[in-house]
Amino acid sequence: MEENKDIKLQQITGYDEAYYMPVFGKRVPLVVDHGKGVYLYGTDGKKYMDMIGGIAVNTLGHDNGRLVRAISSQARKVIHCCNYYYNEPQTMLAKKLVEMSFADKVFFANSGAEANEGAIKLARGYWSKKGTPKPKIITAKMSFHGRTLATIAATGQEKFRAPFAPVMPGFEYVPFNDFEAIKNATDAQTGAIMLELIQGESGVHPADFDYIQSVRKFCTQNKILLIIDEVQTGVGRTGTFFAYEQFGIQPDILTLAKGLAGGVPIGAVLANQSAATGFGPGDHGSTFGGNPLACAAALAVLEEIESKNLLSNVQNVSAYLQKKLQSVSKKTKKIAEVRGKGFLLGIELESGSASDVKMKLFEKGFLVSSIGSNVIRIAPPLILTRFQAIKFISALQDVLEGKE
Numbered sequence: 001m002e003e004n005k006d007i008k009l010q011q012i013t014g015y016d017e018a019y020y021m022p023v024f025g026k027r028v029p030l031v032v033d034h035g036k037g038v039y040l041y042g043t044d045g046k047k048y049m050d051m052i053g054g055i056a057v058n059t060l061g062h063d064n065g066r067l068v069r070a071i072s073s074q075a076r077k078v079i080h081c082c083n084y085y086y087n088e089p090q091t092m093l094a095k096k097l098v099e100m101s102f103a104d105k106v107f108f109a110n111s112g113a114e115a116n117e118g119a120i121k122l123a124r125g126y127w128s129k130k131g132t133p134k135p136k137i138i139t140a141k142m143s144f145h146g147r148t149l150a151t152i153a154a155t156g157q158e159k160f161r162a163p164f165a166p167v168m169p170g171f172e173y174v175p176f177n178d179f180e181a182i183k184n185a186t187d188a189q190t191g192a193i194m195l196e197l198i199q200g201e202s203g204v205h206p207a208d209f210d211y212i213q214s215v216r217k218f219c220t221q222n223k224i225l226l227i228i229d230e231v232q233t234g235v236g237r238t239g240t241f242f243a244y245e246q247f248g249i250q251p252d253i254l255t256l257a258k259g260l261a262g263g264v265p266i267g268a269v270l271a272n273q274s275a276a277t278g279f280g281p282g283d284h285g286s287t288f289g290g291n292p293l294a295c296a297a298a299l300a301v302l303e304e305i306e307s308k309n310l311l312s313n314v315q316n317v318s319a320y321l322q323k324k325l326q327s328v329s330k331k332t333k334k335i336a337e338v339r340g341k342g343f344l345l346g347i348e349l350e351s352g353s354a355s356d357v358k359m360k361l362f363e364k365g366f367l368v369s370s371i372g373s374n375v376i377r378i379a380p381p382l383i384l385t386r387f388q389a390i391k392f393i394s395a396l397q398d399v400l401e402g403k404e
């Protein structure tokens, strides 16, 4: 039996090498078979605690009853219809997101990058329609906004742009958490400032409260649109439904994706009434965006977050996790810093390789991601319990102490 499982891994990795573009490099040697709750099961027959949740996507974990029922019953009704017609899940999801947020209008896309493309277009459209085009958008160094050509241009990391030059013009990058830098970069062409509230992909670096407050005030005073990219931080991940709620501000435009439909591809652009005027009929669109299947899934995710009180679960279990991580740090002297909010945490190692720690945790049955050379990121499903959290902590401690 065991032998068969190994054959599956060999077969799939062999085919992957032969047929898949090598953009993911060498992956963790796990062929995922199925999942249940916070666990994934491999074709090797082993059970893994999913502490990365599809990179902040599997909001409800795996095989959630409400989500699976919503997807299958919607699939039986209609999976897709084009945007020539109305579909109820799309409209009801837009209504729900507006009721939950600062926004007055919503547009649905299929991914985080696409949502950000929409936000960038919306900001430029807004100024063009006013008759005073202001194409420049200020973004932060070390930010991450996606992999499409416009979103690599928005991303403040040269390595994502360089091989694909020339990139789209109109972006200026400033150091994160440096308000003066934003002021200095602003000129008459500046139409928008686009920021994450926690820079997830560059090592889980949270924005300072005062920084975001100052940027908001500055945008209002200077009539600049504030775009907040909550592709990774949204949908309860930080313990509030939107991370911006914890910064005492409201953006003009916000993007969501990842966790919104619990694993079914979706993206969303939310905007206040004024910013939403950037799009009129024919200005934007998407074949799949807002399709009934994805929107029905998202509605189920939102219902489950509410009915199961998952935001308080995130707050409670995160506080516990952070406390325990601090004591592991004291005991092992192997952790330099723990950063982040809710269930988006970065554990910066004092020394040693994050990739090695990731692989040792994998061998013990825990899935995490490593960022750069020294940060372990966790982004588990919002259903993670204290009991599960402590299992992870004790495995991490063992790994850091070099126990087998």
Ligand SMILES: Cc1ncc(COP(=O)(O)O)c(C=O)c1O
Binding pocket: 111, 112, 113, 114, 116, 144, 145, 146, 147, 196, 200, 201, 229, 230, 231, 232, 257, 258
């Ligand atoms: C903040 C942020 N924006 C945008 C994206 C891109 O999302 P997607 O991979 O769905 O295109 C990501 C993905 O990691 C992200 O973290």
